Amino acid sequence: MKELNDENIQKLLEQGRLPKVDETTADQKEDLKVYQFLFNKLKQGPEVNLPKNFAAKVAANLATKKQSSDARQFYLLITFVLISFAAIAWYVVHQFSHEVVGRVNVIISPYKWILLFVGVILLAIQWADQKLVRTPRGMA
Amino acid sequence: MFNEREVVSEILKGNIKAFEQLVKQYERLVFYVINRMVTQAEDMEDICQEVFIKAHKSLPGFKFDSKLSTWIARITYLTAINHLKRYKNDKLNDQPDHLDHLHFTNDNPEQLLTQKDTSAYVNSLIVQLPVQYRTVLTLYHLNEFTCKEIEDITGMPEGTIKSNLYRARKLLKEKIQTDLKSESI
Numbered sequence A: 001m002k003e004l005n006d007e008n009i010q011k012l013l014e015q016g017r018l019p020k021v022d023e024t025t026a027d028q029k030e031d032l033k034v035y036q037f038l039f040n041k042l043k044q045g046p047e048v049n050l051p052k053n054f055a056a057k058v059a060a061n062l063a064t065k066k067q068s069s070d071a072r073q074f075y076l077l078i079t080f081v082l083i084s085f086a087a088i089a090w091y092v093v094h095q096f097s098h099e100v101v102g103r104v105n106v107i108i109s110p111y112k113w114i115l116l117f118v119g120v121i122l123l124a125i126q127w128a129d130q131k132l133v134r135t136p137r138g139m140a
Numbered sequence B: 001m002f003n004e005r006e007v008v009s010e011i012l013k014g015n016i017k018a019f020e021q022l023v024k025q026y027e028r029l030v031f032y033v034i035n036r037m038v039t040q041a042e043d044m045e046d047i048c049q050e051v052f053i054k055a056h057k058s059l060p061g062f063k064f065d066s067k068l069s070t071w072i073a074r075i076t077y078l079t080a081i082n083h084l085k086r087y088k089n090d091k092l093n094d095q096p097d098h099l100d101h102l103h104f105t106n107d108n109p110e111q112l113l114t115q116k117d118t119s120a121y122v123n124s125l126i127v128q129l130p131v132q133y134r135t136v137l138t139l140y141h142l143n144e145f146t147c148k149e150i151e152d153i154t155g156m157p158e159g160t161i162k163s164n165l166y167r168a169r170k171l172l173k174e175k176i177q178t179d180l181k182s183e184s185i
Helices: A006-014 A026-042 A054-096 A098-131 B004-012 B016-037 B041-061 B068-087 B109-114 B118-126 B131-142 B147-154 B158-179
Strands: none
Touching: A006 A026, A006 B158, A026 B118, A026 B131, A026 B158, A054 A098, A054 B016, A054 B041, B004 B016, B004 B041, B016 B041, B016 B068, B016 B131, B041 B068, B068 B131, B068 B147, B118 B158, B131 B147, B131 B158, B147 B158
16 A cells, blocks of 8 residues: 555545555544545635625626716717817818908917817816726725 | 526627626635635725626637636636735745745634634635645635646646645645644544
8 A cells, every 4th residue: 555645645635535544554544634624624615705796786887887988988979070070160161261260260369278278188187087096995 | 507608698799687697607716716815805805896897808808718717717816916916915925945834823723623613723724825825725625626727727837736735735734733633623
């Protein structure tokens, strides 16, 4: 019979085989007993567990994220359409009425940096909202 | 009966109920790994949630080259490792070669014995092991992965996994032997 050292005992227990107890020494018996105890305990999960509604919470969280992502895409699309429309309108006006262009320039010119600043701030807020704001603990 | 191909296909079509089914199927697997690797109880639910959100995001790239459970276990393992690196509060860098004489800090094992809470006692020893040992013990014994699957999950060579399993169990056995008389077990 093979010597019953730690390695062999572990291998036997992994295979679900038990050595004949009468062929082992007292020390080996004790090792075997402790290893059997240990292998049984290692199969047992922790006493604490996730809440019973965990799956529902994760699914709800995902649905919320998807909704806000869809909404964000929708607003981006609307913004793009509006900017495109404004650009086309401006181009058309520019082609046909230099007088109107001149008047608009006079109105906008003093505020151009403020308008640019507001635009940049809005974009920065949008970026920070997506990147920096963390989902609150245990949401949904 | 959980049919992983069917469930994955439904999730990819946008079915949230199918995703909930997937979470139910694997929440125990994910929790066992997170529970053993990350020791701060207050973070566990959030990290488990993060794992499933990542899995959902990466699901279009899953081509059934491995079992779905192995794939989710890998996401779980990497998420836990990232968490440990971020907070640098665990024995992440302990070298298993230097751990043969690991010192366990269980002040009063007799008290645990008298409470007959032997599972809690063994768990209290496991959480003191280095993360590599805790990981292989959990994946092998609790989640019943093979050493080959653990290699796919952790990226550790199979020989290292077997050696870590052997050393972890030997350390625990020696500690239990010291603490408790085998007759009491």
